[in-house]
Amino acid sequence: MIEPAGTTGLITVVKALVVQTLGLTVTFTLAWISPVLFHGTWRLALIQGTSAALLSTVLRQPYWWVPIHFLFLPMAMIMLTLHLPSWLYLIIVLLLALVFWGTVKGDVPLFLSSSAVAGAVTALVELEHANAFADLGAGVGSVAVPLAQHRAIRVDAWERAPLPWLITASRCRKLPNASVKRTSLWDCNLAGYDVVFAFLSPAVMLKLGEKVVREMRPGSLFISSSFPIPGWQSESIVTIADKRCTKLFCYRV
Numbered sequence: 001m002i003e004p005a006g007t008t009g010l011i012t013v014v015k016a017l018v019v020q021t022l023g024l025t026v027t028f029t030l031a032w033i034s035p036v037l038f039h040g041t042w043r044l045a046l047i048q049g050t051s052a053a054l055l056s057t058v059l060r061q062p063y064w065w066v067p068i069h070f071l072f073l074p075m076a077m078i079m080l081t082l083h084l085p086s087w088l089y090l091i092i093v094l095l096l097a098l099v100f101w102g103t104v105k106g107d108v109p110l111f112l113s114s115s116a117v118a119g120a121v122t123a124l125v126e127l128e129h130a131n132a133f134a135d136l137g138a139g140v141g142s143v144a145v146p147l148a149q150h151r152a153i154r155v156d157a158w159e160r161a162p163l164p165w166l167i168t169a170s171r172c173r174k175l176p177n178a179s180v181k182r183t184s185l186w187d188c189n190l191a192g193y194d195v196v197f198a199f200l201s202p203a204v205m206l207k208l209g210e211k212v213v214r215e216m217r218p219g220s221l222f223i224s225s226s227f228p229i230p231g232w233q234s235e236s237i238v239t240i241a242d243k244r245c246t247k248l249f250c251y252r253v
């Protein structure tokens with residue numbers, strides 16, 4: 001059963017709070033049982049981090065929560081020693097919220113494609129003699145903007161997080177062939193595009209595959225950066241010579 005995004009987000013936040021609280025409870029219990037062994041603020045912070053990281057695995061949170069839980073309290077203590085003004089924390093939280101807008105609700109976070117990926121996608125678009133290109137989750141426009149600059153084709157991008165959207169929109173302001181929409185990629189219709197590009201996450205690939213089959217025209221090309229669609233046979237896989245050795249999975253619809 002697929003839960004609504006809001007419910008998933010709430011469950012994620014509640015799980016994170018439960019894990020941190022249980023980590024604290026374990027730490028205080030150990031310190032109470034053996035005050036000599038578990039003495040000292042830093043030692044306690046590390047025990048709390050370790051307990052929280054283990055509990056996060058037990059509660060089956062995604063693996064990236066493990067380092068977050070491990071480092072949360074020790075990092076908070078290090079930051080306190082710096083005596084930074086409190087408004088700075090508020091600004092950092094606001095900036096993170098503007099960049100990672102939907103991540104808590106289950107959206108894919110921001111990772112940027114390299115310029116080599118943008119170059120390879122442009123070459124594929126040229127090979128296809130495409131007239132219309134869609135970028136699902138455009139980030140700061142790492143692929144959409146160079147493509148729109150390079151070729152006079154229609155480039156439509158979707159980006160939901162406010163700050164990346166603003167950056168892409170400002171990069172596109174002098175490109176009449178490019179547009180960026182601040183709506184969810186799940187609400188767009190892919191019927192009018194010759195090539196569609198996405199760099200998202202393994203978690204959404206099945207759902208995205210269903211959308212591609214439902215909406216894209218037969219003969220059009222879907223390119224997924226880094227993540228294949230489970231069970232699908234790609235027409236080709238392009239390996240890029242960048243730091244991540246990114247793979248572009250190309251599917252003919």
Ligand SMILES: C[S@@+](CC[C@H](N)C(=O)[O-])C[C@H]1O[C@@H](n2cnc3c(N)ncnc32)[C@H](O)[C@@H]1O
Nearest residue numbers: 107108111112113137138139142160184185199
């Ligand atoms: C891994 S980044 C890729 C960014 C860009 N395409 C690139 O290749 O550099 C994924 C982007 O998708 C955006 N995103 C995630 N879910 C989205 C949704 N439902 N609607 C629109 N954008 C979304 C995120 O905000 C993030 O910027």
